[in-house]
Amino acid sequence: LGISSLDISIRGRVVNKAGDPLQGVSVLVAGTKNGTTTNRDGHFTLSVPDGENVVLEISSVGFQTQTVNVGNQTEINVTLDENVSGLSDVVVIGYGTARKRDLTGSVSQVNTEQLEGAPVYDIGEALKGHSSGVQVTNNSGAPGSRIQVRIRGGNSMIGSNTPLYVVDGFPVVGGIDFLNPSDIESINILKDASATAIYGSRGANGVVIITSKRGKKGQKGLISINSYYGQQEVAKRYKVLNAKQYATVANEWLKNSNLPPYFDVDTVNNPGTDWQDVIFRVAPVQSHTITFSGSSEKTRYSLSGNYYGQEGIIINSGIKRGSFRLNLDHDIKDWLSLGVNFSVSRREQFSVPVDNGSRGNTVFTGALSAPP
Numbered sequence: 001l002g003i004s005s006l007d008i009s010i011r012g013r014v015v016n017k018a019g020d021p022l023q024g025v026s027v028l029v030a031g032t033k034n035g036t037t038t039n040r041d042g043h044f045t046l047s048v049p050d051g052e053n054v055v056l057e058i059s060s061v062g063f064q065t066q067t068v069n070v071g072n073q074t075e076i077n078v079t080l081d082e083n084v085s086g087l088s089d090v091v092v093i094g095y096g097t098a099r100k101r102d103l104t105g106s107v108s109q110v111n112t113e114q115l116e117g118a119p120v121y122d123i124g125e126a127l128k129g130h131s132s133g134v135q136v137t138n139n140s141g142a143p144g145s146r147i148q149v150r151i152r153g154g155n156s157m158i159g160s161n162t163p164l165y166v167v168d169g170f171p172v173v174g175g176i177d178f179l180n181p182s183d184i185e186s187i188n189i190l191k192d193a194s195a196t197a198i199y200g201s202r203g204a205n206g207v208v209i210i211t212s213k214r215g216k217k218g219q220k221g222l223i224s225i226n227s228y229y230g231q232q233e234v235a236k237r238y239k240v241l242n243a244k245q246y247a248t249v250a251n252e253w254l255k256n257s258n259l260p261p262y263f264d265v266d267t268v269n270n271p272g273t274d275w276q277d278v279i280f281r282v283a284p285v286q287s288h289t290i291t292f293s294g295s296s297e298k299t300r301y302s303l304s305g306n307y308y309g310q311e312g313i314i315i316n317s318g319i320k321r322g323s324f325r326l327n328l329d330h331d332i333k334d335w336l337s338l339g340v341n342f343s344v345s346r347r348e349q350f351s352v353p354v355d356n357g358s359r360g361n362t363v364f365t366g367a368l369s370a371p372p
Helices: 112-116 194-203 243-256 275-279 363-369
Strands: 007-015 026-029 035-037 043-049 055-059 066-069 075-079 090-092 097-099 107-110 134-138 147-151 164-167 170-172 184-190 207-212 222-232 283-295 299-311 318-333 336-350
Touching: 026 043, 035 043, 066 075, 112 184, 164 194, 184 194, 194 207, 275 363
Parallel strands: 007 075, 164 207
Antiparallel strands: 007 043, 026 035, 026 055, 055 066, 090 097, 107 184, 134 147, 164 170, 184 207, 222 283, 283 299, 299 318, 318 336
């Protein structure tokens, strides 16, 4: 649009605490899309409206964002401070909390924002690739199938190698497939011997500490919705014989066995049935969560409900789950508080023989071997 006569040009330079210039720093007029970036010497030039209360937002990855009131200034020099808040993050370690800079054991934090976007039934499956030393595998591709989590490999030849799951301070027997990923506030994984010092032999295979979302002090009533819908289909199919090809091969097999042919190949005109078309389908997957959270002077609450539904790409397979969670905290006295963690879930799983059963006789192998 060009620069009007009422615009003024602002120049400046952005450096770090050591005085070194910072390249690629964003310089933006607050509330607008008018902005620029610094060059390799840290300098920038920006045109802003004259006579207005202009505020610049100066930001860069790894540094704290600064705001500057322009006023009558035409030259602005800014020093950005490094963002060290990551080292101040609180990590749950079983016997309490600690800051990252103070940790001596091997504890891994998982970014729960990435977990919320993963369309998975079991929160364990969403851990794939998010923490070093943690291996997650599926024993089947069927919806709702068991997830195997191993922390730094297996420790026993005959015993269990499953880690201990602790949800809101309570050890959980079995898996964590009842949890809704949208309800998770943080996940911390204890991977070394310090886990056994806290939980004894139960922590020998590592400990996964899960903290669910709770209401925060000073938070006004908030309603949040997390929802997605998608479709799944088989990526690749086997190429099988049509009816005429099958009849030709069958007659050849009979001929080689000194038996008369069974099919009149010349009369076979229709392609027959590819049984993969019969067992496979385009299957929807969906999840819907609504959360109510907030606080009063002494009470904090978080209430959520979730529905998860996934149909398998093989007909008559799938899973449905409904869950409800309430986290309530109330300060009775300055030195006494009451906390309630309530969770209930119900699931329905529809299974068909798709894994290797008796000599590999499954729906899928049956579809491949059935005559067309």
